[in-house]
Amino acid sequence: MKRTTLYKFSVAIVLVLLGVIVACEKRLDKTNPSYPDLGGYFKNSEELLRGTNSVYSMYHGGWLVGREWFFVEDLRSDEFAAGGGQLEVPRAQILNGNTTPDNAVMSDVWRGWYTVIHRANTVIANGPNVTDNTSLRDRCVAEAKFFRGVAYFELLYKWGPVPMYLQPVTAANQFQPRVPEAEVYNQVIKDLKEAAAVLPVSYGTEDRGRATRGAANAMLGRVYMQKGDYDSAKTVLLAVVNSNQYSMNIPYGDNYLEETEFNPESIFEAVYFQNIPNQFNWGGTGDDPSQSQGTTRNQEYSPIAWRNLIPSNKYLEEFEKTSQGAAKTDPRFKMSVYESGDFFNNNESQITDDNQNGNSSVVHGVTRKISWRKFTIIYKHPIADRAGGGNNQRIIRLAEVLLMLAECENELGNFSAAVGYLNQVRDRPGVQMPHYPTAQFPTGNKQQITRAIMHEKMVELGGEEIRNRDIIRWRKKGYFTTDPVSYFRPNRDELLPIPQAEIDNNPELGSRGIARQNRGY
Numbered sequence: 001m002k003r004t005t006l007y008k009f010s011v012a013i014v015l016v017l018l019g020v021i022v023a024c025e026k027r028l029d030k031t032n033p034s035y036p037d038l039g040g041y042f043k044n045s046e047e048l049l050r051g052t053n054s055v056y057s058m059y060h061g062g063w064l065v066g067r068e069w070f071f072v073e074d075l076r077s078d079e080f081a082a083g084g085g086q087l088e089v090p091r092a093q094i095l096n097g098n099t100t101p102d103n104a105v106m107s108d109v110w111r112g113w114y115t116v117i118h119r120a121n122t123v124i125a126n127g128p129n130v131t132d133n134t135s136l137r138d139r140c141v142a143e144a145k146f147f148r149g150v151a152y153f154e155l156l157y158k159w160g161p162v163p164m165y166l167q168p169v170t171a172a173n174q175f176q177p178r179v180p181e182a183e184v185y186n187q188v189i190k191d192l193k194e195a196a197a198v199l200p201v202s203y204g205t206e207d208r209g210r211a212t213r214g215a216a217n218a219m220l221g222r223v224y225m226q227k228g229d230y231d232s233a234k235t236v237l238l239a240v241v242n243s244n245q246y247s248m249n250i251p252y253g254d255n256y257l258e259e260t261e262f263n264p265e266s267i268f269e270a271v272y273f274q275n276i277p278n279q280f281n282w283g284g285t286g287d288d289p290s291q292s293q294g295t296t297r298n299q300e301y302s303p304i305a306w307r308n309l310i311p312s313n314k315y316l317e318e319f320e321k322t323s324q325g326a327a328k329t330d331p332r333f334k335m336s337v338y339e340s341g342d343f344f345n346n347n348e349s350q351i352t353d354d355n356q357n358g359n360s361s362v363v364h365g366v367t368r369k370i371s372w373r374k375f376t377i378i379y380k381h382p383i384a385d386r387a388g389g390g391n392n393q394r395i396i397r398l399a400e401v402l403l404m405l406a407e408c409e410n411e412l413g414n415f416s417a418a419v420g421y422l423n424q425v426r427d428r429p430g431v432q433m434p435h436y437p438t439a440q441f442p443t444g445n446k447q448q449i450t451r452a453i454m455h456e457k458m459v460e461l462g463g464e465e466i467r468n469r470d471i472i473r474w475r476k477k478g479y480f481t482t483d484p485v486s487y488f489r490p491n492r493d494e495l496l497p498i499p500q501a502e503i504d505n506n507p508e509l510g511s512r513g514i515a516r517q518n519r520g521y
Contacts, residue, residue: 084358492520
């Protein structure tokens with residue numbers, strides 16, 4: 001079983017939650033003898049580390065990467081389709097473009113990111129109290145800044161202007177208004193730059209999965225690109241490549257197996273345990289000390305489990321053939337999806353049409369059952385209908401960094417360099433697709449290279465919760481003649497609605513002249 005210090009249940013989790021509640025009831029002013037109060041905690045590096053671990057716990061929990069985060073990303077992309085009529089109503093709403101402000105899945109993600117922010121703020125605010133181990137103290141504060149930056153970036157591109165909290169909330173009246181996107185971007189960039197300046201380049205085995213300098217710079221590259229600052233994005237992305245910490249010299253499929261977690265291509269992962277079936281922190285925050293943290297990815301997408309979402313026909317048809325009339329020959333196709341006839345359970349069982357619940361796919365006119373393979377664990381297990389999978393969710397890997405650099409170079413007019421980065425990705429062991437330009441994807445000008453980048457990102461990174469953010473960026477740049485999201489309505493579907501609970505509870509939400517709700521809702 002994977003072991004890591006990230007999951008030591010921390011008293012700090014309880015303290016952070018109590019800090020919000022204390023002001024609500026006068027009788028809670030009494031000191032609970034079972035727990036130290038906030039004034040007496042975070043006085044040494046070990047306590048600060050526990051507070052930092054609680055940020056990771058929240059990030060990995062069910063409101064975020066463990067479940068609802070990947071749903072919100074995937075349901076707003078064109079790489080996914082409904083697996084059948086069993087998709088729950090709040091998820092179907094998002095998939096079909098009918099998201100309402102009271103949507104529970106969306107609201108959980110909003111709540112999750114603000115909980116990450118609150119816990120990160122608690123670590124940052126209390127860092128100056130710690131003097132016994134300044135090196136560990138500074139690292140903890142840098143990790144907290146990394147997550148605060150990530151959280152505000154996630155909120156920004158999904159909801160636009162959002163309330164910004166930079167101190168722990170300790171009273172029930174400390175509401176903040178929505179602030180302009182430029183201010184949120186500035187804070188995100190500040191946090192990630194400060195984190196990158198302090199975070200180590202790597203950790204020992206026990207601490208694998210913690211934020212590194214490479215993770216902060218790669219995330220900063222995402223932020224600059226979304227902002228439209230390709231020069232700055234190129235600089236920080238090159239810092240990742242030139243660090244010599246990462247390599248593409250691994251098989252493509254190793255990015256999705258439990259045995260090859262923390263491989264040389266991986267820059268940042270959400271860490272999960274090898275769980276026995278049905279052990280999952282369903283509470284959302286990941287804090288339950290009786291259950292180790294897992295992900296529901298296997299349960300939700302596996303071909304022989306709930307199969308709530310399947311690959312879209314568009315995604316499946318994106319893979320190249322290398323000759324006229326040939327079967328799919330991009331090797332990444334078979335390493336990304338399962339088809340009827342494929343084997344699982346250490347090659348002892350076979351997938352059939354009958355054991356793939358729900359809808360079929362239509363690929364180049366042929367109807368058949370196809371399901372997601374990435375991150376599922378049935379390759380070595382006979383069942384997949386339980387939550388609690390232990391396969392790490394890879395958040396950022398080197399292939400994405402190279403493809404981001406390709407986009408940066410293309411936007412900056414360095415076309416040869418852009419094509420070179422695309423070909424580095426295609427050169428990986430076990431893929432080795434023909435170099436660009438190809439007959440299908442010429443690269444003679446910016447527009448053609450943009451099309452090749454869009455193609456390569458989809459076939460390389462499909463199903464990895466990247467496409468939604470790309471669509472948002474490319475839509476703003478006017479790169480689509482037909483929007484890739486079928487239901488898209490201008491002046492509405494660019495952003496998600498502000499959750500109704502936030503509108504009801506936050507009287508300051510629109511006090512800076514920004515509407516309390518996004519357009520169209």
